[in-house]
Amino acid sequence: MTATKVAQDSSGSLRRRSNFSVVSILENYALVLLLALVFVFFTVNPQSSSTFPTLANLNVILGSQAVVSLVALAALFPIVAGYFDFSLGAIAATAQVASAGLMASAHAPLWVAVLVPIIGGGLIGVVNGALVSRLQMPPFVTTLGVAILLAGLIQWFTNGQSIVAGINPAIMQFGSSRLLGLPTVVFVVLAVAVAAWYFFTHTPYGRSLYAIGSNASSAKLVGIRVDRNVWTSFIISGVIAGGAGVMQLSRQGSATAGDGNSLLFAALAAVFLGATAIKPGFFNVVGTIVGAIFVSISVSGLTLSGASGWASPVFNGLALLVAVGLSTYLGRRKRRS
Amino acid sequence: MGQVKSPVSRAAGGTPVALDIRGVSKHFGGTKALSEVSMRVRKGKVHALLGGNGSGKSTLIKVLAGVFPADSGTFSIATREYDSGQYSSSDAQASGLRFVHQDLGLFDDMSIEENFALDAGYPTGIGSKIRWKQLYNRVRDLLIAYEIDADPKTKIRSLRPSDRTMVAIARALQDQDADDLILVLDEPTSTLANHESSLLLEKVRRRADLGQTVILVSHRLQEVLSVAHDFTVFRDGEVAGTLIDAAPSEDELIELMAGRTIGALKPSGGVSHQASEEILRIHDLYSGPLKGINLAVNRGEIVGIAGLVGSGRSSLIKSIFGVLRPRQGSILFRGQPFEPSGVHQAMTAGVGLVPEDRGREAGFADLSVRDNLALGQLRENWVRGFMPRSRESSIARALIERFKVRVSGPEALFSSMSGGNQQKVILARWLQRSPTLLLLDEPTQGVDVMSRADIYAAIRVSVENGSAVIVASSDMSELHALCDRVVVVRNGQITDELDSSRIDIDLLNRLVLKDAS
Numbered sequence: 001m002t003a004t005k006v007a008q009d010s011s012g013s014l015r016r017r018s019n020f021s022v023v024s025i026l027e028n029y030a031l032v033l034l035l036a037l038v039f040v041f042f043t044v045n046p047q048s049s050s051t052f053p054t055l056a057n058l059n060v061i062l063g064s065q066a067v068v069s070l071v072a073l074a075a076l077f078p079i080v081a082g083y084f085d086f087s088l089g090a091i092a093a094t095a096q097v098a099s100a101g102l103m104a105s106a107h108a109p110l111w112v113a114v115l116v117p118i119i120g121g122g123l124i125g126v127v128n129g130a131l132v133s134r135l136q137m138p139p140f141v142t143t144l145g146v147a148i149l150l151a152g153l154i155q156w157f158t159n160g161q162s163i164v165a166g167i168n169p170a171i172m173q174f175g176s177s178r179l180l181g182l183p184t185v186v187f188v189v190l191a192v193a194v195a196a197w198y199f200f201t202h203t204p205y206g207r208s209l210y211a212i213g214s215n216a217s218s219a220k221l222v223g224i225r226v227d228r229n230v231w232t233s234f235i236i237s238g239v240i241a242g243g244a245g246v247m248q249l250s251r252q253g254s255a256t257a258g259d260g261n262s263l264l265f266a267a268l269a270a271v272f273l274g275a276t277a278i279k280p281g282f283f284n285v286v287g288t289i290v291g292a293i294f295v296s297i298s299v300s301g302l303t304l305s306g307a308s309g310w311a312s313p314v315f316n317g318l319a320l321l322v323a324v325g326l327s328t329y330l331g332r333r334k335r336r337s
Numbered sequence: 338m339g340q341v342k343s344p345v346s347r348a349a350g351g352t353p354v355a356l357d358i359r360g361v362s363k364h365f366g367g368t369k370a371l372s373e374v375s376m377r378v379r380k381g382k383v384h385a386l387l388g389g390n391g392s393g394k395s396t397l398i399k400v401l402a403g404v405f406p407a408d409s410g411t412f413s414i415a416t417r418e419y420d421s422g423q424y425s426s427s428d429a430q431a432s433g434l435r436f437v438h439q440d441l442g443l444f445d446d447m448s449i450e451e452n453f454a455l456d457a458g459y460p461t462g463i464g465s466k467i468r469w470k471q472l473y474n475r476v477r478d479l480l481i482a483y484e485i486d487a488d489p490k491t492k493i494r495s496l497r498p499s500d501r502t503m504v505a506i507a508r509a510l511q512d513q514d515a516d517d518l519i520l521v522l523d524e525p526t527s528t529l530a531n532h533e534s535s536l537l538l539e540k541v542r543r544r545a546d547l548g549q550t551v552i553l554v555s556h557r558l559q560e561v562l563s564v565a566h567d568f569t570v571f572r573d574g575e576v577a578g579t580l581i582d583a584a585p586s587e588d589e590l591i592e593l594m595a596g597r598t599i600g601a602l603k604p605s606g607g608v609s610h611q612a613s614e615e616i617l618r619i620h621d622l623y624s625g626p627l628k629g630i631n632l633a634v635n636r637g638e639i640v641g642i643a644g645l646v647g648s649g650r651s652s653l654i655k656s657i658f659g660v661l662r663p664r665q666g667s668i669l670f671r672g673q674p675f676e677p678s679g680v681h682q683a684m685t686a687g688v689g690l691v692p693e694d695r696g697r698e699a700g701f702a703d704l705s706v707r708d709n710l711a712l713g714q715l716r717e718n719w720v721r722g723f724m725p726r727s728r729e730s731s732i733a734r735a736l737i738e739r740f741k742v743r744v745s746g747p748e749a750l751f752s753s754m755s756g757g758n759q760q761k762v763i764l765a766r767w768l769q770r771s772p773t774l775l776l777l778d779e780p781t782q783g784v785d786v787m788s789r790a791d792i793y794a795a796i797r798v799s800v801e802n803g804s805a806v807i808v809a810s811s812d813m814s815e816l817h818a819l820c821d822r823v824v825v826v827r828n829g830q831i832t833d834e835l836d837s838s839r840i841d842i843d844l845l846n847r848l849v850l851k852d853a854s
Contacts, residue, residue, distance in 0.1 A: 202723045203724070207708075207715055211704070214701040214704050215700065215701050215702065217697055217698045218697075218698055218700060220660075221680060221690060221698055222713050223684040224681075
C-alpha cells in the first residue's frame with residue numbers, strides 16, 4: 001500500500017517536472033528569445049545590416065540603455081510593493097540639470113556635483129514616500145503631481161535653455177570611457193542590478209516588498225512594517241533615479257530642459273516587459289534588464305533602418321501596452337491554475 | 338423514515354421531483370471530480386449537499402449553474418430534460434435554478450429597492466422615467482413575504498447579516514412564482530454568527546414549508562441537521578450516501594463524509610492548568626470596544642473567547658498582538674510588562690495570530706505555499722546574508738507533511754488550494770515558530786470537517802509542547818471541542834467564565850446572546 005503510494009507520487013512529480021521543463025522554460029525565456037530574433041532581424045535587414053551589427057553601434061546601444069536600465073531598476077522598488085512612482089523621470093531630469101548647474105554656475109567640485117543630485121533624488125523620494133505611506137495619498141496622482149512640479153522647477157532654473165558650457169570634462173570622459181571594451185557605465189548598471197537582485201531575493205526587506213505587493217493587510221499581520229518599508233522603497237528609488245540623471249549628463253555632456261518623461265516611459269516598458277520573463281507574473285531584476293536591452297536594441301534598429309524620430313516613442317508605447325497586457329494575462333492565469 | 342444508504346436515490350412518499358440528476362461525471366485533466374453522480378431533489382423540500390473540500394459538491398453546483406459542462410450524464414429539471422453536454426448557464430436560468438452564493442453580490446451602499454431593480458430592471462414610465470412608487474410597493478410586498486423587517490429604502494449596509502442574505506434570496510426569486518424555482522444556497526451561513534444563521538435557516542425552512550425547493554450546501558452540520566429533509570453526502574467525487582426524510586446524527590454524517598470516524602472533533606477532556614506557569618495576564622484593559630478586561634492564561638492551556646461579532650473578542654486578540662493600542666490597563670507576558678508597538682514586537686516576544694479573514698488578512702494569494710510559509714520567518718530565514726530557496730523549500734515540504742496539507746508541492750500557489758488547506762498553511766506558518774502564545778480568531782471558518790479535525794489535532798499538539806492558546810470563535814461547538822476554559826465576552830466585558838466541566842454548547846449560546854438584540 002505504502003509502496004504503491006510512493007510510486008504514484010514519484011511518477012506524478014516526474015510528469016509535473018517534464019511539463020515544467022517544456023512550457024515554463026519557453027515562457028520564462030520568451031523575451032530573451034524575442035530579443036535574439038530582433039537582433040538577427042536587424043543584422044540581416046538590408047537597410048540596417050551595414051550599421052546595426054557593428055561594434056560601435058553595439059556600444060552606443062549598451063551606453064544608451066544604461067540610463068534607461070537604471071531608471072527601470074529605480075522604478076522596480078515601489079512597483080514590486082504595488083506602488084507606482086511617476087516622478088522618476090522628472091527626478092532623473094532634475095538631477096541632471098542640478099549636476100550641470102552646480103558645475104556651470106556654482107563651479108562646485110566634481111564630487112559635490114555628483115553626490116548632491118543623488119542625495120537630492122533621495123530627498124524627493126522621502127517626500128514621495130511620506131505623502132504616499134504616511135498620508136495615504138494615492139500614489140499615481142501624487143507622484144504625477146511631484147513630476148509636474150519638478151518639470152516646472154527645471155523650466156524656471158534653466159529658462160528653457162540647455163546647459164552646455166562649464167560642464168566638468170572629467171564627468172564627460174567617464175561617460176564615454178571604456179572598460180574591457182565596453183562602456184564603463186554598463187558596469188555601473190551591472191553593479192546596481194546585482195545589488196538590487198540580492199536585495200529582492202536574499203534580504204528580508206526585499207522579500208517583504210513582494211509580500212506587501214501581494215497583500216498589504218496580510219503583510220502587516222506577519223510583522224512586516226508596511227508603511228516604513230514602502231517609504232524606504234521610494235527613497236531607494238529616488239536615489240537610483242538621481243544617479244541615473246548624473247549618468248545621463250555624463251553620456252550627453254549637456255543638460256536639456258526636459259521633463260524626463262521619455263526616459264520614464266522607456267523604463268516602464270522595460271519593467272513591465274521584465275515581468276513577462278524569467279519569473280513570469282512577477283516584476284524582477286533580471287527580466288527588467290532584459291526588457292531594457294530589448295527596448296534599446298529595437299529602437300536602435302528602427303532608427304538605423306531609416307525610421308524617423310517618432311519611431312522610438314511609438315515603439316515604447318506599444319511595448320508598454322503589450323507588456324502590461326501579457327503580464328496581466330500571466331498573473332491572471334497564474335491565479336486560476 | 339425510509340433511510341436509503343445507497344448511491345441510488347428514491348423519492349419517498351410520492352413527492353414530485355424537482356430536480357433529477359442521473360449518472361453525471363466530470364474530469365479535470367487526469368482527476369475525476371465527479372463520477373456517476375445521481376441525486377434526486379424533492380419539490381418543496383430542503384436538500385442538503387454535504388462533503389469535504391474536494392469531494393465534488395462544488396463541481397456539481399457549477400455543472401448545475403452551467404459554468405462548465407459535465408462529460409456525461411443527464412438531468413431533468415421540473416419537466417425539462419437536459420443532456421449534460423448541451424446544458425448552458427442560460428438553460429439553468431430558464432429551467433428555474435436560482436443561485437445565492439456565499440458572496441451575496443449585493444451593493445452595500447445602495448438601498449434594498451435599488452438592489453432589486455439592478456437585478457430585474459427598473460419599472461419605467463413615459464420617457465424611460467423610473468416609476469419609484471411602483472418599485473417601492475413591489476419591493477415592500479416582497480420584503481413582507483420574505484419576513485425581512487425593513488423599509489425598501491434601507492441601505493443594505495445597515496441590515497443585520499441574516500437579513501442581507503434574505504434580501505439576496507428574495508432578489509434571486511423575485512421574477513417568477515417562487516414555488517416553481519429551485520433555490521441553491523451555497524454556504525449561506527459560513528460568515529454568519531450562530532444566532533444569525535439560525536434566524537436565516539428558520540426563515541428558509543418556513544419558505545420550504547410553503548413549497549419552496551431548496552438545495553443547501555454547508556459545512557456547519559448542526560445547522561444543516563436542523564433544517565434539511567434530505568441529505569446527499571459526497572466523498573471523492575462519488576455519492577457516499579443518500580438519506581431521504583431522515584434525521585441522522587452529526588456523527589453519522591461525519592462518518593459518511595470522511596469514510597471513517599473522526600475523534601479529534603470531540604472534546605479531549607479539559608485539564609486544569611492552575612499550577613503551570615502563567616503566560617499572559619491582562620489587567621483592567623480598555624481597548625477599542627473593550628471595557629475593563631481581566632484575563633489570565635497559563636502554559637498548556639486552551640482558553641476560548643465566546644462572543645458575537647462586535648462584542649470585542651477580535652479587539653481583545655488584536656490588542657495582545659500589537660495591532661490595537663490599549664487606552665488603559667496592562668498586559669503582562671511571562672511576568673513582564675508587555676506593550677508591543679507593533680506586530681513585529683509581539684512576534685519577537687513569541688506571540689502568533691491566525692486572523693479571522695484568511696483571504697484578506699492572512700494569505701498571499703498569488704505567492705507560493707513556500708513564500709506564504711517563509712514570510713512568517715523572514716528574519717530567522719536570513720542566515721549569513723542569504724535566503725536560499727532550497728532551504729525554504731525543504732522547510733516548506735516538512736511543514737506540508739507535518740500539517741497534512743493536500744497540495745502538489747511548495748511551489749503551488751496559495752490560491753490553488755481549498756480553504757481548509759489554506760488554513761492549515763496559515764496555522765503552519767505560526768506553529769513553525771513554536772509560539773509561546775498562539776491567538777486564533779475563528780480558526781476553522783469555512784473549513785470542512787476533515788481539515789477541521791486536522792487543525793484541532795495540530796492545536797492540541799502545540800499546547801502539549803508548551804504553548805498557550807486563545808481561541809476566539811462564534812462557533813460554540815468549536816469552543817466545546819477545543820477549550821479547557823471559556824470566557825464569554827459581551828459588550829466589551831467578560832460576563833461569564835466556564836471551566837471544562839461546565840462548557841456546554843446550549844449554555845454558551847444562551848450566555849453569548851443574553852440581552853443582545
